[in-house]
Amino acid sequence: MTRKVYEVLAEAFLQEEIDTCFALLGDANMNWATTLGERGTRMIYLRHEHCAVSAAMSYARSSGRVGIATVTCGPGLTQTLTALPAAVRASLPLVIFAGESPLGAAWYNQQIDQAPLITATGAAYIQMHSIKRMPTQIRDAFVQAQEEGRPVVLGVPFDLQDAEWPGGDLPAPSAQVLPKLAPMPPHPDAIAELAAKVRAARRVVVMAGLGAAHADATAACTALAERTGALLATTLPARGLFHDAPFHVGVAGGFSTAVARACFAEADLVIAVGARLTQHNLDKGKLFPKAEIVQIDLSPRALSQGRVAADHHLRADARLGVEALVEALGSEPVTGWRSPELARAIAETPADPAEFPADGDLLDPRDVVAALDRALPGDWQLVNSSGHCSFYFAQMSRRPFEKFTTIREFGAIGNGISYAIGVAAAHPDQTVVLFDGDGSLLMHIQELEAIRRHGLNILICALNDGAYGSEIHKLRDEGLPDTGAVFGHTDLAAIARGFGVGGETVTDLARLPDLVAGFTASGGAALWDFPISDRIASPVIRRAHPGGHAGQERPVSVDIPA
16 A cells, blocks of 8 residues: 655654644645644644744753644744744754655645745754655654754655655664663762862752752752851742742742842852853843852853853763762761851742832732732642743742742743643543733733643633833833833733633632632633732843833842851
8 A cells, every 4th residue: 555755754753752742734744744644643723823832942941752733834934933942942852843844846825845944943953855764863852852952843855745655664762772881970089179168158949940949959059058057049940949948038030039148148069960151040140149150060151141250160960970079078067157047037928028009900020929829739730931920929938849930031021821732631530720920921921722622621810911012111211202012901811701711810819718618619711810010020120121110129138147
């Protein structure tokens, strides 16, 4: 029996043991995608190509597997160009099946040179113009995506896809050829040198990143902090790793709490474990003004985002490196700067203690987040979008790492709803809550239809300030009109109901327990619209644009032992 090339290409994907593909169909991918779905892959059909790739990104982050998406050629591909650099910078492995215009056509209106567009984003592009080599190129794309931690886009002319398969076996799948690497232990001399430096420090911060999470180094980092009397912190993507530790001060970086920033200002040594030392998590070098920084990483780097970030480096697997350091330090713990008073300050001081005047009936976003944190079940999956509102949602400190997803590496808003879809696909038996702002949500509000159609269990909580939150405060700080950033409080709940999902406008936070109970009982999809004041600026904005708001800073005093 003869087979079409697109059927064999679908089989090459299936032997990679994929289970989900995010798709938007067109001439150059629909035969392949339909075959993939008919043979057992769960196909989630989105309304925009950007959202298909973004959903694959959060699926990859949340599941630990390669994310799969498919778009058509030309305009289908160009719609993905905002998502791809975010995936590159977040080191997310994706394989994207994208068509190409037919090679045999003298003219095709969607033809464009796709490779330069893709490589400009930092993703890889593979032109598949030899039918016999196509299955191997697919396998190799899965290898490359996993080894390099970035998207690989496959360009497949759709006239070649429709040709008859000339015969031949599929290659071994990527799982059989990828090397099985053992964790890298540290060098004993490097451990001895680092242990001496740690012994001399008095105020240590252990900051863990995604590398620590992937290496299962949480317990080791906790033991190191207990041994040295250190505070625990995480990068934003690893938020929640130490959620139940009393001396965990939350996120290190622009999203740090007031107490954390006060402590970080007095630190003399930061041990960054499996963490990229970025402009954000070091707050452009201002977060730890008195501290030396040590990086424990498999691939430590001299320069990070234009600056020398670390003073010392230890090349090692995160867990093995920290465990060896703890052993070298010996068993006698030190107090460091831990005290009952500091533990109480960490637990009781608001993340942002600034004071703002009341703004009519509009809510304070900090009150909304605190109420949601109390009301939402602890086992629900939470997704934090980008934009001004994301600072507030990052302060839900009791939520564990495994239940919180955020991807912000490219600074683009508009991704939240597709990120929620990807997390829902990775955890089909769990409830997903998306936290987003109105400006971001409205960019891809059409995906509410996809959520309803696929029966995804997603609750969307939108902070609705009727504006682009960051921009209004920046414009006001510059003394410029904010007209171009303000568009009024759109009735998001009514829009949701128009798409056939639940919609509620929440002006009384006392309703939340009943709303949560009702949603728990019904499941499905819903959008809760929280009208908030546009006069309240996050600490991130206030530090950079101090004149664009009406708030009054309230200094935080932290009792740090001498």
